[in-house]
Amino acid sequence: MKLFTPLFVLLWIWSFQVYGQEAPPPPDEPQKLIPPIKPPISLSGNFGELRPNHFHSGLDMRTGGHTGVPVHAVADGYVTRVAISPTGYGRAVYINHPNGITTVYGHLERLMPRLERYVRRIQYKREHFAVNLTIPRDSFPVKQGDVIAWSGNAGSSGGPHLHFEIRDTQTQRPQNGLKWHFPITDNIPPKMISLYAYSFPSTGVYEDKRYPTVYYSSAYHLKGNPVLKVNGPTAFGIQAVDYLNASWSKCGIYSAQLIVDQDTIFGFRISDISFAETRYVNSLADYAERERYGRWVHRLFRQPGNKLDIYTVDKNNGIVNFTDDKIHNVKVITADAYGNQSTLEFQVKSTPPDSTQRHDNGARIFSYQKDNYFQADNLKLKVPAGALYDDLPFHFEEGETPEGCYAPLQKIQDKYTPLQKAMRVAIRPDSLPDSLQNKALLVMVDPDGQKWSAGGEFEKGWVVGYPRSFGNFSVAVDTVPPTIRSLSIKEHKHLMNPKHIRFRIKDNLSGIDKYRGKIDGKWALFVYDPKYDLLTYTIDPSRLELGKTHQLKLTITDAKDNQSVYTATFYK
Template sequence: MNHFIIYQLIFLAFFEISFSQEYLWPTKEGKIISSNFGEPRPRRFHAGIDIISKEKNINHEIFAVEDGYIQKIKISSNGYGKVIYQKLIDGNIIIYAHLSSFNNLLNQISNIEQEKNNSYEIEKFFDKNEFLIKKGDLIGYLGETGGAYGPHLHFEIRDSLNRPINPLLNGFGIIDKHRPIPNEIALTPLDKNSIINGHNLTQIFNLKKKDIGQYEFPDTIHVYNKFGISLKSIDKINGLSWKYNITGISLNVNDVELFRIEYDKYDFKNNHLEEITIDNSLRRLNDGDFHRLFLIDNNLKTNFIKNNSNGILNLSQGYHNVLIKLFDHNNNISTIKGTFYVAPPIQIDVKIIEKKEDSVFFQMIPKGNPFPIQNFVCYIFNKKGFPEKKLGNLSLKKTKKGLIIELNEKDLNNKILQFIGINKFGAISEPLNYPYEVIYDDYLKTDFQLNISHLEKTVIFEISSKSFLPHKTEIKVKKDDVTFLNHKQLRPGVFHTSPLKINELKNMKNITFNILSNPKRELIFSFEPSISTFSKSTFSNDKNCNLIIHENTFYDTTAFWIRKVINNNTIKDGRQISDIYQLNPFNIPLKDSAVVKIKLKDFESIDKKGIFYYDKKEGWTYLKSKYDNKNKFFETSLFSLESVVILEDTIKPIIKEIFPGNNGIYKSSDVKEIKLKINDELSGIYNKNQVDITLDSKKIFFDYHPIKKTIKHNLINRLTPGNHEIIISAKDNVGNITIKKINFDIRNL
């Protein structure tokens, strides 16, 4: 085709720009969106809205939303796929992404660019006003190209500084009367001495619905020292079944706004802050997506945060009223009300004062606190430490200092009762475990394990077993000297230490857990973490795995370590070459990358091997690896701390569903495209450069869809009668190669 003719057509498209007050919706299929602006994605925010058709299929017409000109078109096998960038007359930029195709003129231009560059992937820029577009002009068709999960139009609006802005707040509104729906709040301790309802760890509370759009705390929450609030919520839109990100949240304490977040616009350089805008720790612990209403560091503020307060609460003793407002793009509002009671933590004493034939009477009083206990909660655990139920009382009597509680005796035998007391101000005690006629397991044969909880500013050690221990215990850590740690049996068989500041872990060698009975039992757990402010590297105990950081890997001072995973049965495919190593702390987000190295055994070759990490949805997933021949290590970089292993993958890619088929006979008019599918179950094929296709000895370019694993090449010219040969070569990420030859005939039938 004559290139000059095509570009002449472009210049003839000039027309007078007319101004309009409102944008046009880009489809005629109704205002149906499957996701909205600001939704959390891996290490980024969703920069637009996803528009789908009623039938959820492709090739529906896409129209220009306003007058302007085309800045560029781009075609790639990942990311936005086929995409148009349009500059509007008001200075904003519109992105129409994942298109199945452009309009006829843009298709011709893209075909020219592909032929000229002999590449499916192209990027074509236009000068200002070179390719003018009127509001309502057909510019393309809805598709699923690039990294699209299903047919949709990814639609963005950016300001003149290339910052994504919320379309639903800027000319693309949708009728919606649904109020946001809050589900849970989480309170996170932010200091060594912080307590939430008697606990040092983050506590999650279900919210109670009081009325339409009105929610409240389940009860007064007892807090002490610094903490932050996070909120799990969703939004709905009239007539649509999807769940959406909320548009904004405000936090007020005692009628003063302390934090406000609005998903209106942001800068792409803020994308990595998604993992601290949404609480990464709660997400990694499978608790869901919680919006943080606090900032650990004011230097890590996204454009979404609208005030100068960091939202961290350190309230004076007494009662404090809380009001949280959630709002959506149409300013539908839901509210959450609650009360914090701020006071030091309390403890209780419990003892049996009377037994009857069918019931037992317990006395509960405060320990070292003048305020009487006025309410309680009791949970039943079996002797293995598993919770069974919440126990109700037969009778309850208030005394001057506490309670007399009557419980049904048949519920108690060989059980552990966990009592929690509540005083008249709403202060909640630390839990107290009370064994009732328990036949104990042999503590000398009981298995124990060490777990470490890395919080925002502190670390808590947990030593756990599947058996309640009635004995006195001690926990000590060995550094340059020996330090004994305060601890408590938080629930039957599970001991927690008091929080330690991160720097207190410096030079730590091991943790010792002693059971002070006769005979005494001593368990020593090796634990030698590195501290990010002092060291940039840590090794596994066997020295075969190395985690390397740099000064920007973490957001804050962090302890990091490696644990060998024992008895793991997740590897179903491939041959396991190394041990599995868990990089820690797995719940702490990374500001920038880290490097992991795993040693290859001396007798193993490097062929068909690499480092894989475990993804809970996809299973073992390949990480781009390189081999250090001098030190015999495979190494890779990553942006989260995962379970990693060296695997060997010897299974070649599978090439299937090929058209035209081998030995097929076709009319020329029936063969308009070449298409096929490539599967590689373990290491995978990440990009189109790992696939080569020739047609009659000439290399052809094609569209590779990395999610659907499909390949398609549109034939520009009809095939001539006679025999034709297609050769397909596919190489997976560790070097396994499959070559397939297809011979077919074109005949004038």
């Protein structure tokens, strides 16, 4: 359980102290890279920025709010992979280079013509839009500066931009692209917004307090300059952002250090991140603070189940045991990838040990190191070893059956506690007709009664699923097929757009699982964009005989095998 006590209204004080310097070169860099898009370069997101369930693994480069900007190969190399997906990077190209790096270009609108034709042939051969292709080495060589694609807004993109990554080819571990001397100016140090102080009154429990900061005398200080009272195990966190000169976007910091009485206790540096570790962002960040208030806070301590390898100093996991009766000087230093630094200075007053006893609150403790099992009348739960970041005082409560559901509400912990791995949840439904068993699934239910699918299948009297977050669960059924609304064909026969055929497709609960479009009995390449619920076919004269009436059939299926079919005739 995490307690939050707001103390002050956030006060932003902009500082313009300059520590600007050129970013350090990456090791053994034999080749200068050019920018993937034409300068000036403006970033809307940087490497290592904290994102929901992952670190940002590249640089997000603005494209002026529109698509179709030429994207260039940053160095000589060859295309090694193309991935097309409705989510993630959408349409992405991967290029290997002789100096041991791989560059990635994501959210693309289209690829260079020969590569586009190559990919489309495979899509039609497999009759599938989403493909992940390994490209033979000599098939698509590129020279530095070649246009290899055009920027777009595909996949899980929040707006038109280019997502650009640099990876180590051998490990595929993303690197901080700001170390490669792109024409990006940054002489603005990070902004320290607020300090968090954490105490640990009992096993698996912490309490926090938030202290806004102000800037004066070349450093940040706590507003009102209080001396914080601390006793026993104590840790800290920092809410900080970074800005670059040509952008007002809030970017992530590169490094931070915690210093107590001139002794460096803890530090991290985000110079590269493993994809296998990226979900540990939910431990580096104060997950509950983000879920409650949307604030990104870097913890300056390490939970024992956190396996990130970004930490540069780690004394006692960053937790300081204050047991004397003295005042201590504490300093937090943050920096960006260009070496600009900001410092926060404050003092704490320690209390003698007789007031620092930790208390057992009597809760059942789930171990982060072991498999944890729990069973109630209508629930069977397994939280596997490694799913938690620290020992957890587990809480469960059963509520009333929500409207439209078939099981009492199972309140499993709370949504403010993160999970690294999926847990196994089995809920016993009540009065579920045999005819609906194959339509049953787990649902998460919010306080207003709104439901979201948590997946799952009916198994021997239980509905079993593997959600990756705690919350309030029940059982519902999905018998409603997806909806299909034509945006380009009127009355099932008049084509209103000469270039595209578009549909709006939606599902009420389990979600769109698959779709299939045919024109004149042959598979047609429809592109799915789930963020807009759009399904689009672009008229392709090389595959569609023009000057005739065509038959269109579109079939949409959700995750519970409910199906909708749309048919039409059109002349083109």
